[in-house]
Amino acid sequence: MATLDLRNITKSFGTAKVLHGIDLAVKDREFVVFVGPSGCGKSTLLRIIAGLEAATSGQILIDGQNVSDLPPVQRGIAMVFQSYALYPHLTVFENIAFPLRVAKLPEPEVKQKVGRAAEILKLTDKLMLKPGQLSGGQRQRVAIGRSIVRNPKVFLFDEPLSNLDAALRGDMRVELSQLQRELDATMIYVTHDQVEAMTMADRIVVLNAGRIEQFGSPMELYHHPATRFVATFIGQPN
Numbered sequence: 543m544a545t546l547d548l549r550n551i552t553k554s555f556g557t558a559k560v561l562h563g564i565d566l567a568v569k570d571r572e573f574v575v576f577v578g579p580s581g582c583g584k585s586t587l588l589r590i591i592a593g594l595e596a597a598t599s600g601q602i603l604i605d606g607q608n609v610s611d612l613p614p615v616q617r618g619i620a621m622v623f624q625s626y627a628l629y630p631h632l633t634v635f636e637n638i639a640f641p642l643r644v645a646k647l648p649e650p651e652v653k654q655k656v657g658r659a660a661e662i663l664k665l666t667d668k669l670m671l672k673p674g675q676l677s678g679g680q681r682q683r684v685a686i687g688r689s690i691v692r693n694p695k696v697f698l699f700d701e702p703l704s705n706l707d708a709a710l711r712g713d714m715r716v717e718l719s720q721l722q723r724e725l726d727a728t729m730i731y732v733t734h735d736q737v738e739a740m741t742m743a744d745r746i747v748v749l750n751a752g753r754i755e756q757f758g759s760p761m762e763l764y765h766h767p768a769t770r771f772v773a774t775f776i777g778q779p780n
């Protein structure tokens with residue numbers, strides 16, 4: 543299980559303040575989507591949670607424990623990169639196994655963990671292929687597989703489907719939702735696509751210019767937008 547708490551996270555790049563005090567409490571096994579226009583700070587916030595970027599101030603707590611000063615690998619958080627981050631010369635097996643090789647796990651454990659990830663992701667019969675021999679959706683699943691093998695408590699996705707065509711995006715939305723149930727994981731998913739947010743989220747964080755405009759269920763946002771920005775962005779006809 544994993545809860546994720548953000549306490550007054552701020553971030554400045556030089557004199558430019560891009561996050562203005564973000565407070566957020568994500569529940570165990572919740573699927574939370576960060577949505578907002580380009581440049582509003584979604585990726586920066588995600589990278590701060592992952593530990594890839596230092597916050598200017600504020601705290602990150604996982605299961606109540608302050609992880610703000612821990613390096614990325616010790617946070618129990620996996621950032622799923624877009625599928626183009628795969629190694630083209632390695633097999634699917636070795637792409638998924640990569641973090642375990644780095645951690646120098648014994649071969650039987652590597653086989654067991656990769657096998658389990660491949661089962662969940664329906665890649666069992668693809669393990670000996672190279673990424674170039676896979677479809678876009680399968681490649682995305684390999685990228686997810688690479689993060690599953692380390693048993694993270696929290697998964698972070700930064701616009702993982704933006705390179706895929708519309709039909710495949712629809713399939714992958716469904717697959718990701720199923721995957722979350724199978725993994726019993728807490729997931730944060732970043733998108734600038736309102737439809738993706740509305741169809742996938744348990745709760746949605748609407749970000750605008752480094753601030754949270756509203757945090758609520760898709761229905762709450764749709765029927766009770768807190769601000770004009772939310773009403774316009776979520777696209778309620780009025």
Ligand code: ADP
Nearest residue numbers: 555558560578579580581582583584585586587
């Ligand atoms: P989003 O993912 O919502 O499109 P980002 O988090 O990438 O937004 O960017 C938020 C703001 O921070 C933007 O104005 C962007 O130009 C700025 N920014 C992001 N990363 C850096 C950086 N490394 N140095 C300077 N400014 C940055």
Ligand code: MG
Nearest residue numbers: 584585586700
């Ligand atoms: Mg971004």
